[in-house]
Amino acid sequence: MKVERGRPLVEVRGLHKSFGAVKVLNGIDIDVKEGEVVVVVGPSGSGKSTFIRCINGLESLTAGEIVVGGLVADAGNRRTLDALRTEVGMVFQDYTLFPHLTVLDNILLAPRLRGRLKRDEAVPRAMELLDIVHLQHKAHAYPSELSGGQQQRVAIVRALAMSPRVMLFDEPTSALDPETVADVLVAMRDLAKRGMTMVVVTHEMGFAREVADRVVFMDGGIIIEEGPPEQLFGNPRHERTKAFFSKIIH
């Protein structure tokens, strides 16, 4: 699937999302270009996670539209959901590896189901991907034998194995021991360097500053302010942005 030249890879228009009477997203508009790294920050409860969960159809939309590479993203849209989910990889907060499968089989499960590949045919590529996160030697280990950071790196590889065009990260380091956070952030930085389009929800401001092309500050279900990291961190225009950053950056 080709995206028209100049057209953003991810287009979000007027996105609203409510859970019952609770309004979580109140009109989000944003474009993400191919190869761009967008970091979404904001206080908890600001709707960051819900926003990126809408992008791969884990949540249905209350109103508005999301188009990823020409495919409509909406959990209620069965027609495009299949195609969409092979284009959008996702890494969750609690590295949700399948505990009964080895690292290799975790990575191979989805590509084998989708491509009807034999296991042997899919192994070389999986090993290649594992090498990117320096975990080839753990290919035959089970998730319980890995540290949290290692599991999260495997989760990244598992998502990459579908050859997605966009990767979503939902607080990928929040559940990790501090000493393993760095390895995961390095893996994500490497991924960004390879030109992967990424939307990252995180509280790691160092990562945002170093890797993001654009930082988006969300609060109360809307985008308050967005721009290059140096602008948002150094010279935020909005009062709420200032207040937020003054609390978390010391």
Add this chain to the structure above:
Amino acid sequence: MEFDVAYLAQQWPALLSGLWMTCKVTVLAVFFSLVIGLLGAAFRLFRVPVLAQLTLGYVEFIRNTPILVQLFFIFYGLPAVGFGISPFWSGVLCLSLWAGAYQVENVRGGLLTIEKGLREASFALNLNLNQYFRLVALPLAVRTSLPSMLNTSISLLKNSSYLQAIGLAELTFVAIDRIATDFRAVEMFAAIGVLYLGLVVLLSMAASVVEHRLKKPFRS
């Protein structure tokens, strides 16, 4: 009257044939009860219209009525409406339905312990509901509920002795039949007690082999 070992040796062929019948009925019923358990749990978990409600009603009915009533209903009741089946298949049907109700709850309990995150991760990887159930949820649920599934299977084995009431020549039937002519109650009941115990031990050993294999991925 002394404990007559020679008498037992003489009755050994009869006991053996009863044992064989008990094993046949048990193995078949354990198999069918597990099939019922997996299907019923899936119906309940995915709230399949009609089937989920039927499963709920079935489980409640089985759990709240005596197994002997269920057995007589199948063996004496069904022929009255034109579905007569042999004592053997009546027995298999009764034990399968009885244990199946408990297996539904066992498997469902296992499924409920699976983290929500695994389901979302599966969907994010473009697995459909069926693939998620077959490849992720079920293997994990079976691992968790294996001890309770074993318990139900052991109860099933022991409950197969009720089938003597419909004239099926299983272990208990053989014992009672012999006692009616030879009056050697102590020897006979001691003998079948030991045989039942042996079967349960074998069943437990088989289950622990399965459990060990399923647990492998979780050892670190």
